[in-house]
Every structure is written in C-alpha cells, then in structure tokens.
Amino acid sequence: MTSNIPQTIDLGIVVNVNWLKDHLQAGVIRVLDARPLDEYEDGHIPGAISIEMNAIREEREGVDGLIVGPESFATYVGQLGITRETPVVIYDDYHGMLAARIAWSFEYYGHTNVAILDGGWSAWEANGFSSENRSAVPSVATYEPVINDALIATHDWLHQQASNDKVALLDVRALVEYERGYILGAVLWGWENGTSDENFFLATDAIRSELAQRGITPDKEIVTYCQSGVRAAHTYYLLKKLGFERVRMYDGSWAEWSVLEAK
Incomplete structure (x- = not known):
C-alpha cells in the first residue's frame, strides 16, 4: 500500500501525539527519545531511538554542559541515522525540557525541521498508543552541520x-x-x-x-x-x-x- 504521507514534512515547533501516530508509518520521521536509557528500554514509541542529551554537551574551561563542537555533534547524530534533511521529533517525560535542549542543539547546527512532542511519553501512553521495548538500530548517516x-x-x-x-x-x-x-x-x-x-x-x-x-x-x-x-x-x-x-x-x-x- 502506498503511503499518502508527504515525503517532505514541515514539522513546526511542536507536534501532538495524534499527529505523530498518523505519520509514524511513513518512515520519514526520525523519533528521538530523550529520557534516561533505562526508561527507554522499559518502553518507547515504536521506532524511536534513544538520544543522550549529555552526549552533545561537554565541559570546557571548567564549565560543564556546553554544546559540543560541530564534528562531535555530526558524528553522534549521524550514528542515529540522521542527516540535516531528516525530519526529527524529540520527546521526553520532563515537560519537554530535555527535548528542547536537544532540539535547540539541532537548530544551532543548521537543522530546520525539528519539533518537540507535546505531552511527551506520558501523553503517548495516556492515549493508549502502542509501544515497544526493543532498541531501534539505525543505519549510519552523514550529517553536515552548518552553525547558526x-x-x-x-x-x-x-x-x-x-x-x-x-x-x-x-x-x-x-x-x-x-x-x-x-x-x-x-x-x-x-x-x-x-x-x-x-x-x-x-x-x-x-x-x-x-x-x-x-x-x-x-x-x-x-x-x-x-x-x-x-x-x-x-x-x-x-x-x-x-x-x-x-x-x-x-x-x-x-x-x-x-x-x-x-x-
């Protein structure tokens, strides 16, 4: 069956769980789970990949939590199967706080199509949508950062x-x-x-x-x-x-x- 979901999706800033559920099957969107790994392993949105916020932050000159340089960022997100053209939706269970930090990092490195899932994992569960606990294994991609x-x-x-x-x-x-x-x-x-x-x-x-x-x-x-x-x-x-x-x-x-x- 041919999907009627467009291959080019303009996400905006925030998407809701009903929208994401309707668009998951097309396989166009990369969904990132920003919760701790143990929570991800207990259950997550089908196809979602775990992303560690601190993997794209580092300490410099005694200050912790600064965004990593472009090469480090590109290497890490490329391992998640993401190019700069990939539509990305990020979710957490912390009022979008972790997801927002990660989304901002993507935007800083030139990613214009990234959104945060409103309500996060709790909203997904509350709606009774399906979940899985097996870890998704993406194909490595090439990410080309452009600093904004x-x-x-x-x-x-x-x-x-x-x-x-x-x-x-x-x-x-x-x-x-x-x-x-x-x-x-x-x-x-x-x-x-x-x-x-x-x-x-x-x-x-x-x-x-x-x-x-x-x-x-x-x-x-x-x-x-x-x-x-x-x-x-x-x-x-x-x-x-x-x-x-x-x-x-x-x-x-x-x-x-x-x-x-x-x-």
Missing part, C-alpha cells in the same frame, strides 16, 4: 550588547537561584510558568502579558538563560511559539557567566 550563530548568546556577545536597550535578558531559574546572583539587567520568570502536564508550551495571552509586564516583548531580541542551558531551551521554544522572532539562548548560562566574571 543567530540562535546563541555568548559571554562576549552579552558584554557587547550590555547597553543595547533592544536586547532583554530573561532568567528562567528559581527565585532562590536568582537571589544568589544574576546577570545585570536580567528579569526573573521561572520556566515552569510556561508549561503544564497537558501542554508543554503554554503559548497563551496570559503568558504573553506576564512577560510583557517584565519588559519581554516581541520588538526586542530576547536572551534566555538558566544554570546550564536546559530550562532556558524550554523558554526559548515557548517564546518562539508566542511569535517572538529574535530569540537566543545563552548556552553557558549562569554556570559560565559566574566563572568568567570571577576571573
């Missing part, structure tokens, strides 16, 4: 923009973390405010209003950060869903800033 510098904020870049009132810093950590220290000028808005069990990304008018009250508006370039660039990735995608066009994530986040500013 517009997605990342660095320590140097932030210093260069310090007097730019069209750049706003959004600290998405907890209040107790913020009170211990933050980047000058950053406003606090906890990442968890933008998620729920049913919807990983609450792109609502109420959220838009909350952010606007803090000076986070679409006419500015927004930089999200947290402790090590995981929670910040979630808010990065929330802002994208809200229609913000210029958003960066500070990869090193507070872990890097606090080290470099102390030198």
Whole structure:
C-alpha cells in the first residue's frame, strides 16, 4: 500500500501525539527519545531511538554542559541515522525540557525541521498508543552541520550588547537561584510558568502579558538563560511559539557567566 504521507514534512515547533501516530508509518520521521536509557528500554514509541542529551554537551574551561563542537555533534547524530534533511521529533517525560535542549542543539547546527512532542511519553501512553521495548538500530548517516550563530548568546556577545536597550535578558531559574546572583539587567520568570502536564508550551495571552509586564516583548531580541542551558531551551521554544522572532539562548548560562566574571 502506498503511503499518502508527504515525503517532505514541515514539522513546526511542536507536534501532538495524534499527529505523530498518523505519520509514524511513513518512515520519514526520525523519533528521538530523550529520557534516561533505562526508561527507554522499559518502553518507547515504536521506532524511536534513544538520544543522550549529555552526549552533545561537554565541559570546557571548567564549565560543564556546553554544546559540543560541530564534528562531535555530526558524528553522534549521524550514528542515529540522521542527516540535516531528516525530519526529527524529540520527546521526553520532563515537560519537554530535555527535548528542547536537544532540539535547540539541532537548530544551532543548521537543522530546520525539528519539533518537540507535546505531552511527551506520558501523553503517548495516556492515549493508549502502542509501544515497544526493543532498541531501534539505525543505519549510519552523514550529517553536515552548518552553525547558526543567530540562535546563541555568548559571554562576549552579552558584554557587547550590555547597553543595547533592544536586547532583554530573561532568567528562567528559581527565585532562590536568582537571589544568589544574576546577570545585570536580567528579569526573573521561572520556566515552569510556561508549561503544564497537558501542554508543554503554554503559548497563551496570559503568558504573553506576564512577560510583557517584565519588559519581554516581541520588538526586542530576547536572551534566555538558566544554570546550564536546559530550562532556558524550554523558554526559548515557548517564546518562539508566542511569535517572538529574535530569540537566543545563552548556552553557558549562569554556570559560565559566574566563572568568567570571577576571573
């Protein structure tokens, strides 16, 4: 039987479980499970491949959690059978936080067709969709990374923009973390405010209003950060869903800033 699923799929930022179920059989989409390996082995979406977030992060100059270089990234995701043209859907069971960090990494290296599964594994299970516990073994592919510098904020870049009132810093950590220290000028808005069990990304008018009250508006370039660039990735995608066009994530986040500013 010939599939009526198009071979070219524009995923957008987020897809839901019903959409993914309807598109799985075509074999066009690469589904990545960002949960810990033991959870993946207990059961996962059919055909999904386990991806380890920390396999595409590394320590540099005393700062942990930074994105790996292009060659390391290309080697790892190529082993997962992914090229830069492969449509990729990523899921977890942590409100999309791990999936968002991985999706941002793909985007940083030029992948324009990557999405996060809304509701993640819990939503898939809740709908009674089929699962499997055997590990998928993909054919190795060649991934050709193309760095997109517009997605990342660095320590140097932030210093260069310090007097730019069209750049706003959004600290998405907890209040107790913020009170211990933050980047000058950053406003606090906890990442968890933008998620729920049913919807990983609450792109609502109420959220838009909350952010606007803090000076986070679409006419500015927004930089999200947290402790090590995981929670910040979630808010990065929330802002994208809200229609913000210029958003960066500070990869090193507070872990890097606090080290470099102390030198």
